[in-house]
Amino acid sequence: MAMALRAGVPLMDMEFFQFHPTGIAGKGMLITEGVRGEGGYLVNKDGERFMERYAPNAKDLASRDVVARAIVTEVKEGRGCGPNADHVMLKVDHLGEEIVSKRLPGIRDSAKIFAGVDPVVEPIPVFPTAHYVMGGIPTDRLGRVVVPLQHGPEEVVPGLYAAGECACVSVHGANRLGGNSLLDILVFGRAAGQDIIEYIKENPNHRPMNEASVEIAMSRLSRWEQPGEGITVRELRDEFRKVMEDHAGVFRTDEIMREGVERVKAVREKLKDVRLTDQSRVFNTARAEALELENLIDIGMAIALSALERKESRGAHSRPDYPDRDDKNWMKHSLYFQDEDRVDYKPVHTKPLTVETFPPKERVY
Numbered sequence: 402m403a404m405a406l407r408a409g410v411p412l413m414d415m416e417f418f419q420f421h422p423t424g425i426a427g428k429g430m431l432i433t434e435g436v437r438g439e440g441g442y443l444v445n446k447d448g449e450r451f452m453e454r455y456a457p458n459a460k461d462l463a464s465r466d467v468v469a470r471a472i473v474t475e476v477k478e479g480r481g482c483g484p485n486a487d488h489v490m491l492k493v494d495h496l497g498e499e500i501v502s503k504r505l506p507g508i509r510d511s512a513k514i515f516a517g518v519d520p521v522v523e524p525i526p527v528f529p530t531a532h533y534v535m536g537g538i539p540t541d542r543l544g545r546v547v548v549p550l551q552h553g554p555e556e557v558v559p560g561l562y563a564a565g566e567c568a569c570v571s572v573h574g575a576n577r578l579g580g581n582s583l584l585d586i587l588v589f590g591r592a593a594g595q596d597i598i599e600y601i602k603e604n605p606n607h608r609p610m611n612e613a614s615v616e617i618a619m620s621r622l623s624r625w626e627q628p629g630e631g632i633t634v635r636e637l638r639d640e641f642r643k644v645m646e647d648h649a650g651v652f653r654t655d656e657i658m659r660e661g662v663e664r665v666k667a668v669r670e671k672l673k674d675v676r677l678t679d680q681s682r683v684f685n686t687a688r689a690e691a692l693e694l695e696n697l698i699d700i701g702m703a704i705a706l707s708a709l710e711r712k713e714s715r716g717a718h719s720r721p722d723y724p725d726r727d728d729k730n731w732m733k734h735s736l737y738f739q740d741e742d743r744v745d746y747k748p749v750h751t752k753p754l755t756v757e758t759f760p761p762k763e764r765v766y
């Protein structure tokens with residue numbers, strides 16, 4: 402995605418970032434939803450099954466954004482568990498050792514290794530964790546990257562394709578359902594592959610290489626060869642992680658997001674002061690981490706700015722200052738352009754190709 406941004410392609414709908422409700426608290430490893438599917442449930446510090454209050458029908462099986470918001474609300478309102486009251490508990494001990502070992506062996510291992518608890522006898526400490534981005538590089542249904550140019554918001558960039566999590570063909574809208582990203586890759590990866598074959602048949606030769614682009618790419622690499630003292634990649638990555646945790650989390654307000662955008666800008670500025678202590682040229686993982694950090698910060702800005710600008714709540718994007726979904730003003734895709742840190746919009750397709758149109762409506766529990 403960051404490569405696309407640097408090439409001038411906008412990223413679409415980056416404010417829609419799904420939080421998985423049950424990451425191991427403080428660590429982030431996922432405890433699958435299958436646990437709640439098998440009968441596990443969440444409790445707060447008073448032992449209350451709080452999901453009954455947030456989603457009386459679906460309870461612990463409500464969608465990811467609903468459960469994630471409920472957990473964060475419990476913690477914010479002082480009903481969190483542990484010495485810092487910063488997580489809730491996922492109970493499975495009532496299922497018995499046989500079911501846990503047979504049907505949920507992976508989570509038993511994860512809980513033991515990363516949380517130090519055996520879920521057969523103790524609950525697992527959990528808190529929402531950033532999981533899946535619904536947004537990405539805008540594509541059409543053939544995986545072709547589409548950008549706004551002279552003739553409309555969706556002109557095909559010749560020869561450029563994206564599919565999978567980096568792409569946004571927008572099948573997931575503002576909140577993906579679990580399992581659907583594999584569908585996304587299979588369907589649109591195949592469509593893209595088939596279209597690429599046709600494209601290559603019609604365009605068998607490379608276009609001439611633009612020397613200026615080569616220079617930009619090479620200077621991005623050689624920039625990490627600067628000697629001397631500076632901030633380490635790890636220090637800046639930790640600072641950036643904290644900024645995103647504090648300012649691009651489950652609940653977003655104007656104040657939180659505005660400050661977040663400024664703090665991401667400050668982190669981005671500090672990138673030029675980062676130095677590698679290992680300058681070796683072969684198998685240098687420090688260099689790869691530095692390049693990754695730059696990419697992460699670019700994506701972080703896309704998320705923070707798109708989230709600040711969308712003044713409504715929809716799917717995974719939750720704004721307590723604009724709590725309602727607002728189809729009149731916000732039934733549109735956001736497009737973040739890296740030049741000038743600018744957010745623009747394009748319309749949503751509402752006419753299916755082969756089935757009857759149905760009006761979009763809010764999901765309620």
Ligand SMILES: Cc1cc2nc3c(=O)[nH]c(=O)nc-3n(C[C@H](O)[C@H](O)[C@H](O)COP(=O)(O)OP(=O)(O)OC[C@H]3O[C@@H](n4cnc5c(N)ncnc54)[C@H](O)[C@@H]3O)c2cc1C
Nearest residue numbers: 404431532533564565566567568579580581582583584586
């Ligand atoms: C813990 C977890 C559980 C999940 N469970 C489910 C599930 O049950 N069902 C479901 O549908 N989805 C699930 N998802 C989401 C799903 O796994 C991802 O959306 C999907 O795997 C993305 O596939 P991808 O091929 O698009 O990207 P990736 O699998 O991320 O592949 C991208 C590849 O590109 C490589 N790469 C990156 N940059 C470069 C570069 N510059 N040059 C060369 N290579 C590069 C990476 O190393 C990587 O191998 C889960 C995700 C997580 C994290």
